[in-house]
Amino acid sequence: MLTLLSASITSKEEEAIENTPANLPVRHRIITYIDENLTNPLLGPHSIMQHFHLSRSHLYRAFEPDGGVAKVIRDKRLDLAYRILIDRRGKPTSLKEIAYCCGFNDRTQFTKAFKARFELSPKEAHEIGAPLPQAPSGALILHSHLSEQAAKIASEHATTSTKAPPSAPVKP
Numbered sequence: 001m002l003t004l005l006s007a008s009i010t011s012k013e014e015e016a017i018e019n020t021p022a023n024l025p026v027r028h029r030i031i032t033y034i035d036e037n038l039t040n041p042l043l044g045p046h047s048i049m050q051h052f053h054l055s056r057s058h059l060y061r062a063f064e065p066d067g068g069v070a071k072v073i074r075d076k077r078l079d080l081a082y083r084i085l086i087d088r089r090g091k092p093t094s095l096k097e098i099a100y101c102c103g104f105n106d107r108t109q110f111t112k113a114f115k116a117r118f119e120l121s122p123k124e125a126h127e128i129g130a131p132l133p134q135a136p137s138g139a140l141i142l143h144s145h146l147s148e149q150a151a152k153i154a155s156e157h158a159t160t161s162t163k164a165p166p167s168a169p170v171k172p
Helices: 002-010 013-018 021-036 045-052 056-062 069-087 095-101 107-118 122-128 142-161
Strands: none
Touching: 021 045, 021 056, 021 069, 045 056, 045 069, 056 069, 069 095, 069 107, 069 122, 095 107, 095 122, 107 122
16 A cells, blocks of 8 residues: 555556555466476467456566567576476487477577577587576576586687696616
């Protein structure tokens, strides 16, 4: 009630209504719906608006802190793709198949989005094989983790390729 009163004074009624505790369960239900339909290529803002009978502005305001609902969907799909790539490490893997399996419509779009999110290609992620780390809050801390893994692999490779054969004993 105080939030609404404050909003009426400051002309931010819509913002106050969006952030009331009563609307938080809607956001949670939307996230659950996204998780359950992640592999459906038709999942998007429009299908969510139809399913939950929401206006576009209501949906976008609910996910504004996350960069929008489309970004949330894309990031969740990319995280799923990353996990699949890791699970299939050492096995022949079709990036096109993984892209479609994760709800992307084409491989090029998938590869560009993957590189933008993780700063490495899907092929590189498949080869590195590092698990997708998560902070306690669920936020990804992947960039620093992958840098550490890449440095470790490079260090191991440098160590094994620069080892000189043992020299012959020197006679006094």
